[in-house]
Amino acid sequence: MIMALSLRIIIKAFLLITATASSPPGGFTIELTHRHSNSSSSPLSSDDDGSSPYADTVFATTEYLMKLQIAPIFDPTKSSSYKAKICHDGPCPYKSTYADQTYSIGTLATETVTIQSTSGQPFVMPETLIGCGHNNTGLDSKSSGIVGLGLGASSLISQMGERSLGLFSYCFTGQGTSKINFGGNAVVSGDGTVAADMFQNKHGFYYLNLDAVSVGDNRIETLGTPFHASDGNMIVDSGATFTYLPDSYCKKVKEAVENVVRADRVASMGDMLCYNSDDIEMYPSITLHFSGGADLVLEKYNTYMNRGGMYCLAIMCVGPTEDAIFGNRAQNNFLVGYDPSSMVVSFKGHRLFCSVELKEITN
Numbered sequence: 605m606i607m608a609l610s611l612r613i614i615i616k617a618f619l620l621i622t623a624t625a626s627s628p629p630g631g632f633t634i635e636l637t638h639r640h641s642n643s644s645s646s647p648l649s650s651d652d653d654g655s656s657p658y659a660d661t662v663f664a665t666t667e668y669l670m671k672l673q674i675a676p677i678f679d680p681t682k683s684s685s686y687k688a689k690i691c692h693d694g695p696c697p698y699k700s701t702y703a704d705q706t707y708s709i710g711t712l713a714t715e716t717v718t719i720q721s722t723s724g725q726p727f728v729m730p731e732t733l734i735g736c737g738h739n740n741t742g743l744d745s746k747s748s749g750i751v752g753l754g755l756g757a758s759s760l761i762s763q764m765g766e767r768s769l770g771l772f773s774y775c776f777t778g779q780g781t782s783k784i785n786f787g788g789n790a791v792v793s794g795d796g797t798v799a800a801d802m803f804q805n806k807h808g809f810y811y812l813n814l815d816a817v818s819v820g821d822n823r824i825e826t827l828g829t830p831f832h833a834s835d836g837n838m839i840v841d842s843g844a845t846f847t848y849l850p851d852s853y854c855k856k857v858k859e860a861v862e863n864v865v866r867a868d869r870v871a872s873m874g875d876m877l878c879y880n881s882d883d884i885e886m887y888p889s890i891t892l893h894f895s896g897g898a899d900l901v902l903e904k905y906n907t908y909m910n911r912g913g914m915y916c917l918a919i920m921c922v923g924p925t926e927d928a929i930f931g932n933r934a935q936n937n938f939l940v941g942y943d944p945s946s947m948v949v950s951f952k953g954h955r956l957f958c959s960v961e962l963k964e965i966t967n
Contacts, residue, residue, distance in 0.1 A: 678749075680736060685716040689733075698735050700750075706742030708750070710735050717760075727786070732763050755944060756808035761786075773941035773950075776842065776932055792941030792950040799948045801896035803836030810942065811836030812930060812949060813895035817849075819860035820888040829853050830924060834895070838928040840935075840949065846920045848929040854921035861917055864888040870914055878916035884908060887915060892934070900951055906934045 680686040688711060689696040695711040713736050717729040737749060752759035753772060761772055764786065771790040775783070803811040813836050816825045826832040831853040849857060858877050862869070865888070867881035879887075890907045892900040908915040918933045941950040 678736070680713065683715065685730070686713055687715070687731075688713045688736075700735070702742070704742070707740070708735065708737040709739040710737040712736075727764075727767075729763060732760075733758050754808040754810065755804050759808070770944040771942065773939060774842075775939045775953075776936050790941055791943075792939055792952050794952070797950050797952040798898040798900065799896055799950045800894035800898035800900075802942070802944070802947045802949045805836070810840045810949065812838050812840060814838045814892060814928065814930075815895055816893040817857050818891040818893065819857060820864055822860045822863075823893070824853075824856050824860060826853060829856075831928070838930050841929045842932045842935065844929050844931040845933050846918050846929070847931045847934045848920050848922045848926070850924055850926070850928055851921045852924070854919065857919060858917065858921075861888060861890075873916065875921060876916050877919075878911065878914050880914050882910065882913050882915065884910075884915060890919075892930075896948065898949075898951060900938075902934055903937065906936055909933070 680688075691697075695713075697710070698712055699707065699709045701707040713734055714731045715734050717732045717734075719727045719729075721727060735749075740749075753761045755770075756762060761768060761770060764770075768787040768790075771785075771787055773785045773790040773792050800812050803813065805811065813833055814826060814831075816823050816827075818824070826837070829852060831837060831850050848854075861877060865879055865881075865886060867879040867886065870878040870880055884904050887904055887908050889904065890902050892898075892902065894900065907918055909918050918931070922928070937953070939952045941952075943950070
């Protein structure tokens with residue numbers, strides 16, 4: 605499980621890749637493309653050997669991947685704009701370790717990064733701080749690194765600076781093409797938009813504050829439980845498929861689902877709540893109630909996963925010391941926008957509405 609927002613959106617990560625790289629004042633947009641993969645740990649994928657940069661995002665089994673068309677192994681000696689950061693007696697080292705125990709170890713450098721947009725006009729970022737990884741796990745032979753979109757100073761979104769205003773939005777879908785938007789293109793507003801208060805901690809993660817979960821008409825409050833908070837209790841994470849809740853509260857949610865579903869539970873699935881029924885209509889709807897007034901009504905696709913003749917609840921329980929996670933399955937088919945200046949995360953739309961909205965933004 606990767607903790608944070610990444611493409612494999614990992615918030616505090618360095619930009620561990622590079623490509624060579626102006627932007628219209630209104631912002632820019634990058635293609636998002638869905639692709640199934642057998643790998644659940646590849647944070648970045650590239651299918652081309654060429655050096656011409658192009659960015660889109662693909663879907664692997666557990667994460668969404670931003671794709672840049674550079675060689676899988678970046679060779680700094682072939683870049684005229686690459687410059688190693690020097691500390692004391694040599695190159696500045698870094699080490700990043702993630703919640704699934706994958707890691708990257710290497711040296712810091714600056715490089716000119718270029719991101720191609722749907723407008724055809726590239727977004728150029730000279731002297732961008734990157735980590736050049738020499739010892740990495742969790743990357744397959746075609747992977748080039750990790751792009752961070754968090755609030756940390758070294759993330760891609762932070763290094764975009766005033767040109768992006770920290771704004772970005774995306775729509776994750778299980779099929780077809782959508783986009784990730786930056787700057788002025790990333791504003792999420794209009795009919796159907798709900799906004800949740802956003803919080804951050806010292807690590808730069810994006811937090812929401814979950815007040816309650818409704819299973820059908822049964823609203824289960826966090827108030828009165830150890831999970832209750834007023835300053836953020838759930839990390840937004842695209843690197844995790846499932847949504848994770850602390851065990852004591854999670855059990856209440858699962859019990860509410862069990863009270864509704866009239867089917868045989870599959871005992872062999874362990875802690876995962878699965879039933880021998882492929883009739884999705886028999887499962888209850890689930891709504892997440894966030895501080896700030898966002899009542900996020902999830903579609904059944906967001907909360908139940910078909911596993912060959914049975915459906916499983918895409919909500920898992922974690923220990924009391926582990927972070928609650930709002931995973932990418934629950935975010936699917938929503939246009940999700942981040943506005944650090946207003947400290948809100950906005951949600952809009954379902955299914956086709958989401959992809960249509962993204963097309964309208966870029967027209």
